[in-house]
Amino acid sequence: MNINLTLFAQMITFAVFVGFCMKYVWPPIVNALAERKAKIAEGLAAAERGHQEKALGEQRALEVMKEAKATAADIVGQAQKRATDIVEEAKSDARVEGERIVAAAQAEIEREANRAREELREKVATLAMAAAEKILQKEINVDSHRSIVDDFAKQL
Protein backbone atom coordinates (compact mmCIF):
# COMPACT_ATOMS: atom_id res chain seq x y z
CA MET A 1 0.00 0.00 0.00
CA ASN A 2 2.82 2.35 -0.75
CA ILE A 3 2.63 5.23 -3.12
CA ASN A 4 5.24 4.45 -5.72
CA LEU A 5 5.94 4.55 -9.43
CA THR A 6 2.59 2.83 -9.97
CA LEU A 7 1.00 6.24 -9.45
CA PHE A 8 2.65 7.69 -12.55
CA ALA A 9 2.12 4.51 -14.52
CA GLN A 10 -1.56 4.64 -13.64
CA MET A 11 -1.78 8.28 -14.65
CA ILE A 12 -0.28 7.50 -18.05
CA THR A 13 -2.53 4.45 -18.47
CA PHE A 14 -5.56 6.53 -17.60
CA ALA A 15 -4.57 9.27 -20.05
CA VAL A 16 -4.01 6.73 -22.82
CA PHE A 17 -7.40 5.10 -22.29
CA VAL A 18 -9.17 8.45 -22.18
CA GLY A 19 -7.36 9.58 -25.33
CA PHE A 20 -8.25 6.39 -27.18
CA CYS A 21 -11.85 6.58 -26.05
CA MET A 22 -12.08 10.21 -27.13
CA LYS A 23 -10.60 9.56 -30.55
CA TYR A 24 -11.90 6.16 -31.61
CA VAL A 25 -14.81 5.17 -29.40
CA TRP A 26 -16.94 8.13 -28.48
CA PRO A 27 -17.40 9.97 -31.82
CA PRO A 28 -18.66 7.05 -33.96
CA ILE A 29 -21.13 5.87 -31.33
CA VAL A 30 -22.46 9.36 -30.61
CA ASN A 31 -22.68 10.11 -34.33
CA ALA A 32 -24.68 6.95 -34.88
CA LEU A 33 -27.00 7.93 -32.05
CA ALA A 34 -27.47 11.41 -33.50
CA GLU A 35 -28.02 9.96 -36.96
CA ARG A 36 -30.64 7.57 -35.67
CA LYS A 37 -32.34 10.41 -33.82
CA ALA A 38 -32.47 12.40 -37.06
CA LYS A 39 -33.79 9.36 -38.92
CA ILE A 40 -36.57 8.82 -36.40
CA ALA A 41 -37.52 12.49 -36.50
CA GLU A 42 -37.59 12.30 -40.29
CA GLY A 43 -39.72 9.18 -40.19
CA LEU A 44 -42.17 10.80 -37.81
CA ALA A 45 -42.39 13.87 -40.02
CA ALA A 46 -42.96 11.65 -43.06
CA ALA A 47 -45.70 9.79 -41.22
CA GLU A 48 -47.33 13.09 -40.31
CA ARG A 49 -47.10 14.20 -43.94
CA GLY A 50 -48.57 10.91 -45.09
CA HIS A 51 -51.40 11.34 -42.66
CA GLN A 52 -52.18 14.78 -44.01
CA GLU A 53 -51.93 13.57 -47.58
CA LYS A 54 -54.30 10.74 -46.79
CA ALA A 55 -56.87 13.15 -45.35
CA LEU A 56 -56.45 15.35 -48.40
CA GLY A 57 -56.84 12.37 -50.73
CA GLU A 58 -59.94 11.25 -48.91
CA GLN A 59 -61.44 14.69 -49.28
CA ARG A 60 -60.56 14.73 -52.95
CA ALA A 61 -62.04 11.29 -53.44
CA LEU A 62 -65.25 12.46 -51.82
CA GLU A 63 -65.36 15.44 -54.15
CA VAL A 64 -64.76 13.27 -57.20
CA MET A 65 -67.46 10.87 -56.07
CA LYS A 66 -69.90 13.70 -55.58
CA GLU A 67 -69.09 15.05 -59.03
CA ALA A 68 -69.47 11.59 -60.56
CA LYS A 69 -72.83 11.15 -58.88
CA ALA A 70 -74.01 14.51 -60.21
CA THR A 71 -72.79 13.63 -63.71
CA ALA A 72 -74.49 10.24 -63.54
CA ALA A 73 -77.76 11.82 -62.46
CA ASP A 74 -77.40 14.30 -65.31
CA ILE A 75 -76.81 11.53 -67.82
CA VAL A 76 -79.78 9.55 -66.54
CA GLY A 77 -81.97 12.63 -66.79
CA GLN A 78 -80.82 13.29 -70.32
CA ALA A 79 -81.39 9.69 -71.28
CA GLN A 80 -84.89 9.77 -69.87
CA LYS A 81 -85.66 12.96 -71.74
CA ARG A 82 -84.25 11.44 -74.91
CA ALA A 83 -86.32 8.33 -74.42
CA THR A 84 -89.46 10.39 -73.98
CA ASP A 85 -88.54 12.35 -77.06
CA ILE A 86 -88.01 9.18 -79.06
CA VAL A 87 -91.34 7.79 -77.94
CA GLU A 88 -93.06 11.06 -78.81
CA GLU A 89 -91.37 11.16 -82.19
CA ALA A 90 -92.31 7.55 -82.85
CA LYS A 91 -95.90 8.34 -81.90
CA SER A 92 -96.10 11.31 -84.24
CA ASP A 93 -94.37 9.36 -87.00
CA ALA A 94 -96.84 6.57 -86.56
CA ARG A 95 -99.71 8.99 -86.67
CA VAL A 96 -98.41 10.60 -89.87
CA GLU A 97 -97.78 7.22 -91.42
CA GLY A 98 -101.25 6.06 -90.47
CA GLU A 99 -102.80 9.14 -92.00
CA ARG A 100 -100.73 8.61 -95.11
CA ILE A 101 -101.87 5.01 -95.36
CA VAL A 102 -105.47 6.01 -94.83
CA ALA A 103 -105.17 8.72 -97.47
CA ALA A 104 -103.55 6.31 -99.91
CA ALA A 105 -106.29 3.74 -99.28
CA GLN A 106 -108.96 6.37 -99.83
CA ALA A 107 -107.27 7.46 -103.04
CA GLU A 108 -107.12 3.85 -104.17
CA ILE A 109 -110.76 3.38 -103.32
CA GLU A 110 -111.60 6.52 -105.25
CA ARG A 111 -109.58 5.35 -108.16
CA GLU A 112 -111.15 1.91 -108.15
CA ALA A 113 -114.60 3.43 -107.94
CA ASN A 114 -113.85 5.73 -110.82
CA ARG A 115 -112.48 2.86 -112.82
CA ALA A 116 -115.53 0.74 -112.10
CA ARG A 117 -117.78 3.65 -112.97
CA GLU A 118 -115.92 4.15 -116.27
CA GLU A 119 -116.13 0.50 -117.08
CA LEU A 120 -119.78 0.46 -116.25
CA ARG A 121 -120.31 3.52 -118.31
CA GLU A 122 -118.57 1.92 -121.28
CA LYS A 123 -120.46 -1.25 -120.83
CA VAL A 124 -123.72 0.69 -120.60
CA ALA A 125 -122.77 2.63 -123.75
CA THR A 126 -121.95 -0.56 -125.56
CA LEU A 127 -125.15 -2.13 -124.27
CA ALA A 128 -127.12 0.95 -125.25
CA MET A 129 -125.52 0.92 -128.62
CA ALA A 130 -126.36 -2.72 -129.06
CA ALA A 131 -129.86 -2.08 -127.85
CA ALA A 132 -130.20 0.93 -130.11
CA GLU A 133 -128.74 -1.05 -132.95
CA LYS A 134 -131.30 -3.72 -132.45
CA ILE A 135 -134.02 -1.16 -132.10
CA LEU A 136 -133.11 0.95 -135.07
CA GLN A 137 -131.82 -1.88 -137.11
CA LYS A 138 -129.78 -0.59 -140.01
CA GLU A 139 -130.91 3.02 -139.64
CA ILE A 140 -128.14 4.00 -137.41
CA ASN A 141 -124.56 3.70 -138.47
CA VAL A 142 -122.49 2.86 -135.53
CA ASP A 143 -119.45 4.67 -136.84
CA SER A 144 -121.30 7.89 -137.83
CA HIS A 145 -123.24 8.14 -134.64
CA ARG A 146 -120.51 7.12 -132.35
CA SER A 147 -119.97 10.58 -130.76
CA ILE A 148 -123.65 10.88 -129.93
CA VAL A 149 -123.55 7.51 -128.21
CA ASP A 150 -120.41 8.41 -126.33
CA ASP A 151 -121.96 11.67 -125.13
CA PHE A 152 -124.89 9.77 -124.04
CA ALA A 153 -122.81 7.21 -122.27
CA LYS A 154 -120.94 9.96 -120.51
CA GLN A 155 -124.08 11.37 -119.07
CA LEU A 156 -124.81 8.16 -117.34
Added chain:
Amino acid sequence: MSSSETLTSQGYIQHHLTNLTLGVHPEHGLGFAHNSAEAAEMGFWAINVDTMFFSILLGVVFIWLFRKVADNVTAGVPGGAQNFVEWIVDFVEENVRGSFSGKNPMVAPLALTIFVWVFLMNLMDLIPVDLIPHLFGQLMAVLGADPHHVYLKVVPTTDPNATFGMALMVFFMVLYYSIKMKGVGGFLGELTLQPFGKWGMPANLILEGISLLSKPVSLALRLFGNMYAGEMIFILIALLYSGGVVLAGTAGVLQFVWAVFHILIITLQAFIFMVLTIVYLDMAHQEHH
Protein backbone atom coordinates in the same frame (compact mmCIF):
# COMPACT_ATOMS: atom_id res chain seq x y z
CA MET B 1 5.97 -24.32 1.11
CA SER B 2 7.94 -23.43 4.24
CA SER B 3 6.74 -25.21 7.34
CA SER B 4 8.28 -22.63 9.63
CA GLU B 5 5.43 -20.22 8.93
CA THR B 6 2.01 -21.07 10.27
CA LEU B 7 -0.90 -19.33 8.68
CA THR B 8 -2.29 -16.86 11.18
CA SER B 9 -5.31 -14.63 10.66
CA GLN B 10 -3.06 -11.63 10.76
CA GLY B 11 -0.73 -13.18 8.22
CA TYR B 12 -3.66 -14.08 5.97
CA ILE B 13 -5.03 -10.56 6.01
CA GLN B 14 -1.59 -9.06 5.55
CA HIS B 15 -1.00 -11.38 2.63
CA HIS B 16 -4.17 -10.20 0.93
CA LEU B 17 -3.34 -6.56 1.42
CA THR B 18 0.12 -6.67 -0.09
CA ASN B 19 0.72 -5.81 -3.70
CA LEU B 20 2.94 -7.74 -6.04
CA THR B 21 5.69 -5.15 -6.03
CA LEU B 22 8.57 -5.10 -8.46
CA GLY B 23 11.46 -2.82 -7.63
CA VAL B 24 15.07 -2.42 -6.60
CA HIS B 25 15.61 -3.41 -2.97
CA PRO B 26 18.65 -1.77 -1.33
CA GLU B 27 19.93 -5.20 -0.21
CA HIS B 28 18.38 -7.77 -2.55
CA GLY B 29 18.59 -5.80 -5.79
CA LEU B 30 15.98 -5.91 -8.58
CA GLY B 31 13.15 -8.32 -7.89
CA PHE B 32 9.72 -8.86 -6.39
CA ALA B 33 9.24 -7.85 -2.76
CA HIS B 34 8.92 -10.86 -0.44
CA ASN B 35 6.83 -9.00 2.13
CA SER B 36 5.29 -5.61 2.72
CA ALA B 37 8.31 -4.38 4.64
CA GLU B 38 10.57 -5.08 1.70
CA ALA B 39 8.06 -3.38 -0.60
CA ALA B 40 8.22 -0.32 1.64
CA GLU B 41 12.01 -0.37 1.60
CA MET B 42 12.00 -0.27 -2.18
CA GLY B 43 10.81 3.32 -1.89
CA PHE B 44 9.22 5.22 -4.71
CA TRP B 45 10.95 3.48 -7.59
CA ALA B 46 8.92 0.31 -7.44
CA ILE B 47 5.88 -0.72 -9.35
CA ASN B 48 2.81 -2.71 -8.30
CA VAL B 49 2.69 -5.25 -11.10
CA ASP B 50 -0.70 -6.65 -10.10
CA THR B 51 -2.38 -3.24 -10.09
CA MET B 52 -0.88 -2.39 -13.46
CA PHE B 53 -1.75 -5.75 -14.98
CA PHE B 54 -5.37 -5.86 -13.91
CA SER B 55 -6.08 -2.20 -14.57
CA ILE B 56 -4.61 -2.38 -18.07
CA LEU B 57 -6.34 -5.69 -18.75
CA LEU B 58 -9.71 -4.25 -17.71
CA GLY B 59 -9.06 -1.02 -19.59
CA VAL B 60 -8.29 -3.04 -22.70
CA VAL B 61 -11.49 -5.03 -22.20
CA PHE B 62 -13.42 -1.77 -22.06
CA ILE B 63 -11.67 -0.28 -25.08
CA TRP B 64 -11.94 -3.52 -27.05
CA LEU B 65 -15.66 -3.94 -26.42
CA PHE B 66 -16.53 -0.32 -27.15
CA ARG B 67 -14.19 -0.09 -30.13
CA LYS B 68 -15.71 -3.23 -31.62
CA VAL B 69 -19.14 -1.72 -31.33
CA ALA B 70 -17.93 1.65 -32.65
CA ASP B 71 -16.43 -0.11 -35.67
CA ASN B 72 -19.69 -1.75 -36.68
CA VAL B 73 -21.95 0.96 -35.40
CA THR B 74 -25.13 1.49 -37.36
CA ALA B 75 -27.81 4.14 -37.21
CA GLY B 76 -30.34 1.45 -38.07
CA VAL B 77 -31.60 -1.27 -35.75
CA PRO B 78 -28.83 -1.92 -33.20
CA GLY B 79 -27.69 -5.41 -32.24
CA GLY B 80 -27.29 -6.72 -28.69
CA ALA B 81 -23.77 -5.44 -27.97
CA GLN B 82 -24.48 -2.10 -29.63
CA ASN B 83 -27.67 -1.75 -27.66
CA PHE B 84 -25.80 -2.34 -24.42
CA VAL B 85 -23.01 0.08 -25.31
CA GLU B 86 -25.47 2.71 -26.49
CA TRP B 87 -27.32 2.38 -23.23
CA ILE B 88 -24.15 3.21 -21.28
CA VAL B 89 -23.10 5.97 -23.70
CA ASP B 90 -26.56 7.49 -23.49
CA PHE B 91 -26.47 7.33 -19.70
CA VAL B 92 -23.07 9.04 -19.55
CA GLU B 93 -24.03 11.64 -22.14
CA GLU B 94 -27.19 12.46 -20.20
CA ASN B 95 -25.15 13.00 -17.04
CA VAL B 96 -22.66 15.19 -18.86
CA ARG B 97 -25.43 17.22 -20.43
CA GLY B 98 -27.07 17.63 -17.04
CA SER B 99 -23.99 18.67 -15.08
CA PHE B 100 -21.63 20.21 -17.58
CA SER B 101 -22.65 23.54 -19.04
CA GLY B 102 -19.52 24.36 -21.06
CA LYS B 103 -18.44 23.10 -24.44
CA ASN B 104 -15.63 20.57 -24.33
CA PRO B 105 -15.54 17.44 -26.49
CA MET B 106 -13.23 15.75 -24.01
CA VAL B 107 -15.51 15.65 -20.99
CA ALA B 108 -18.00 13.04 -22.18
CA PRO B 109 -15.42 10.45 -23.35
CA LEU B 110 -13.49 11.10 -20.14
CA ALA B 111 -16.61 10.45 -18.10
CA LEU B 112 -17.36 7.29 -20.06
CA THR B 113 -13.85 5.97 -19.57
CA ILE B 114 -13.94 6.70 -15.85
CA PHE B 115 -17.33 5.12 -15.36
CA VAL B 116 -16.70 1.89 -17.24
CA TRP B 117 -13.08 1.46 -16.22
CA VAL B 118 -13.67 2.11 -12.52
CA PHE B 119 -16.73 -0.12 -12.61
CA LEU B 120 -14.76 -2.98 -14.17
CA MET B 121 -11.92 -2.56 -11.68
CA ASN B 122 -14.39 -2.53 -8.80
CA LEU B 123 -16.11 -5.55 -10.28
CA MET B 124 -12.99 -7.61 -9.58
CA ASP B 125 -14.00 -7.34 -5.92
CA LEU B 126 -16.87 -9.77 -6.53
CA ILE B 127 -14.51 -12.56 -7.54
CA PRO B 128 -13.93 -14.72 -4.45
CA VAL B 129 -10.95 -13.19 -2.65
CA ASP B 130 -8.72 -16.27 -2.67
CA LEU B 131 -9.46 -17.57 -6.15
CA ILE B 132 -7.07 -15.66 -8.39
CA PRO B 133 -4.30 -15.11 -5.77
CA HIS B 134 -4.34 -18.84 -4.92
CA LEU B 135 -4.18 -19.93 -8.57
CA PHE B 136 -1.42 -17.40 -9.17
CA GLY B 137 0.47 -18.70 -6.09
CA GLN B 138 0.21 -22.27 -7.38
CA LEU B 139 1.44 -21.17 -10.80
CA MET B 140 4.40 -19.38 -9.25
CA ALA B 141 5.11 -22.43 -7.06
CA VAL B 142 5.40 -24.48 -10.23
CA LEU B 143 7.93 -21.92 -11.45
CA GLY B 144 9.89 -22.33 -8.23
CA ALA B 145 8.69 -19.48 -6.01
CA ASP B 146 7.44 -19.79 -2.45
CA PRO B 147 3.64 -19.28 -2.68
CA HIS B 148 3.67 -17.66 0.76
CA HIS B 149 5.65 -14.79 -0.63
CA VAL B 150 3.73 -14.43 -3.86
CA TYR B 151 1.33 -11.55 -3.43
CA LEU B 152 -1.50 -10.56 -5.70
CA LYS B 153 -4.23 -7.97 -5.31
CA VAL B 154 -6.79 -8.35 -8.05
CA VAL B 155 -8.78 -5.16 -7.37
CA PRO B 156 -6.77 -2.21 -8.72
CA THR B 157 -9.04 0.33 -7.00
CA THR B 158 -7.93 -0.99 -3.58
CA ASP B 159 -4.49 0.35 -4.47
CA PRO B 160 -4.28 4.09 -3.73
CA ASN B 161 -1.85 4.42 -6.62
CA ALA B 162 -4.67 3.68 -9.06
CA THR B 163 -7.26 5.96 -7.48
CA PHE B 164 -4.80 8.79 -6.93
CA GLY B 165 -3.51 8.34 -10.46
CA MET B 166 -6.97 9.02 -11.86
CA ALA B 167 -7.78 11.75 -9.34
CA LEU B 168 -4.52 13.58 -10.07
CA MET B 169 -5.18 13.47 -13.81
CA VAL B 170 -8.61 14.95 -13.16
CA PHE B 171 -7.00 17.55 -10.88
CA PHE B 172 -4.48 18.55 -13.55
CA MET B 173 -7.30 18.87 -16.04
CA VAL B 174 -9.19 21.10 -13.59
CA LEU B 175 -6.09 23.30 -13.23
CA TYR B 176 -5.50 23.34 -16.99
CA TYR B 177 -9.05 24.33 -17.90
CA SER B 178 -9.33 26.80 -15.01
CA ILE B 179 -6.31 28.66 -16.39
CA LYS B 180 -7.35 28.19 -20.00
CA MET B 181 -10.86 29.53 -19.48
CA LYS B 182 -10.17 32.26 -16.92
CA GLY B 183 -6.53 33.08 -17.53
CA VAL B 184 -3.83 32.93 -14.88
CA GLY B 185 -5.12 36.15 -13.32
CA GLY B 186 -8.69 34.97 -13.26
CA PHE B 187 -7.74 31.68 -11.67
CA LEU B 188 -5.54 33.34 -9.04
CA GLY B 189 -8.28 35.86 -8.43
CA GLU B 190 -10.71 33.09 -7.83
CA LEU B 191 -8.31 31.61 -5.31
CA THR B 192 -7.50 34.83 -3.46
CA LEU B 193 -10.31 37.38 -3.85
CA GLN B 194 -13.18 35.44 -2.38
CA PRO B 195 -15.07 34.93 -0.18
CA PHE B 196 -13.79 37.88 1.90
CA GLY B 197 -12.69 40.39 -0.74
CA LYS B 198 -9.16 41.60 -1.37
CA TRP B 199 -8.39 42.53 2.26
CA GLY B 200 -8.91 38.95 3.42
CA MET B 201 -6.45 37.57 0.92
CA PRO B 202 -4.55 35.14 3.19
CA ALA B 203 -7.74 33.72 4.61
CA ASN B 204 -9.19 33.45 1.13
CA LEU B 205 -6.14 31.62 -0.15
CA ILE B 206 -6.25 29.13 2.71
CA LEU B 207 -9.96 28.46 2.27
CA GLU B 208 -9.94 28.25 -1.51
CA GLY B 209 -6.64 26.36 -1.56
CA ILE B 210 -8.01 23.72 0.78
CA SER B 211 -11.20 23.44 -1.22
CA LEU B 212 -9.17 23.07 -4.42
CA LEU B 213 -6.73 20.50 -3.03
CA SER B 214 -9.45 18.54 -1.30
CA LYS B 215 -11.00 17.75 -4.67
CA PRO B 216 -8.44 15.17 -5.89
CA VAL B 217 -7.82 13.87 -2.37
CA SER B 218 -11.47 13.24 -1.63
CA LEU B 219 -12.01 11.83 -5.12
CA ALA B 220 -9.20 9.32 -4.71
CA LEU B 221 -9.75 8.45 -1.06
CA ARG B 222 -13.49 7.96 -1.43
CA LEU B 223 -13.07 5.31 -4.08
CA PHE B 224 -10.05 3.75 -2.41
CA GLY B 225 -11.68 3.72 1.03
CA ASN B 226 -14.90 2.15 -0.16
CA MET B 227 -13.20 -0.54 -2.16
CA TYR B 228 -10.57 -1.21 0.49
CA ALA B 229 -13.21 -1.59 3.17
CA GLY B 230 -15.32 -3.83 0.96
CA GLU B 231 -12.30 -5.98 0.18
CA MET B 232 -11.49 -6.16 3.89
CA ILE B 233 -14.99 -7.41 4.70
CA PHE B 234 -14.63 -10.13 2.08
CA ILE B 235 -11.28 -11.12 3.59
CA LEU B 236 -12.75 -11.27 7.10
CA ILE B 237 -15.65 -13.34 5.86
CA ALA B 238 -13.19 -15.64 4.13
CA LEU B 239 -11.42 -16.12 7.49
CA LEU B 240 -14.62 -17.64 8.90
CA TYR B 241 -14.36 -20.54 6.47
CA SER B 242 -11.58 -22.05 8.56
CA GLY B 243 -13.68 -21.99 11.77
CA GLY B 244 -15.72 -25.19 11.44
CA VAL B 245 -18.98 -26.13 9.74
CA VAL B 246 -21.25 -23.60 11.45
CA LEU B 247 -18.97 -20.65 10.88
CA ALA B 248 -18.29 -21.75 7.32
CA GLY B 249 -22.02 -21.92 6.62
CA THR B 250 -22.51 -18.49 8.13
CA ALA B 251 -19.61 -17.23 6.05
CA GLY B 252 -21.23 -18.56 2.89
CA VAL B 253 -24.46 -16.66 3.61
CA LEU B 254 -22.58 -13.53 4.65
CA GLN B 255 -20.41 -13.58 1.58
CA PHE B 256 -23.45 -13.84 -0.67
CA VAL B 257 -25.28 -11.04 1.13
CA TRP B 258 -22.22 -8.78 1.14
CA ALA B 259 -21.54 -9.51 -2.53
CA VAL B 260 -25.10 -8.54 -3.46
CA PHE B 261 -24.80 -5.34 -1.45
CA HIS B 262 -21.40 -4.74 -2.96
CA ILE B 263 -22.86 -4.72 -6.48
CA LEU B 264 -24.60 -1.52 -5.46
CA ILE B 265 -21.43 -0.06 -3.93
CA ILE B 266 -19.14 -0.71 -6.90
CA THR B 267 -21.65 0.80 -9.33
CA LEU B 268 -22.30 3.74 -7.06
CA GLN B 269 -18.59 4.46 -6.56
CA ALA B 270 -17.95 4.37 -10.31
CA PHE B 271 -20.91 6.68 -10.83
CA ILE B 272 -19.80 9.10 -8.07
CA PHE B 273 -16.28 9.29 -9.47
CA MET B 274 -17.69 10.09 -12.91
CA VAL B 275 -20.21 12.69 -11.70
CA LEU B 276 -17.69 14.48 -9.47
CA THR B 277 -15.21 14.60 -12.35
CA ILE B 278 -17.87 16.21 -14.53
CA VAL B 279 -18.82 18.66 -11.78
CA TYR B 280 -15.20 19.66 -11.04
CA LEU B 281 -14.54 20.22 -14.74
CA ASP B 282 -17.75 22.21 -15.02
CA MET B 283 -16.59 24.45 -12.16
CA ALA B 284 -13.24 24.85 -13.93
CA HIS B 285 -15.06 26.04 -17.06
CA GLN B 286 -17.34 28.47 -15.29
CA GLU B 287 -16.58 32.05 -14.45
CA HIS B 288 -18.82 32.47 -11.52
CA HIS B 289 -17.55 35.65 -9.89
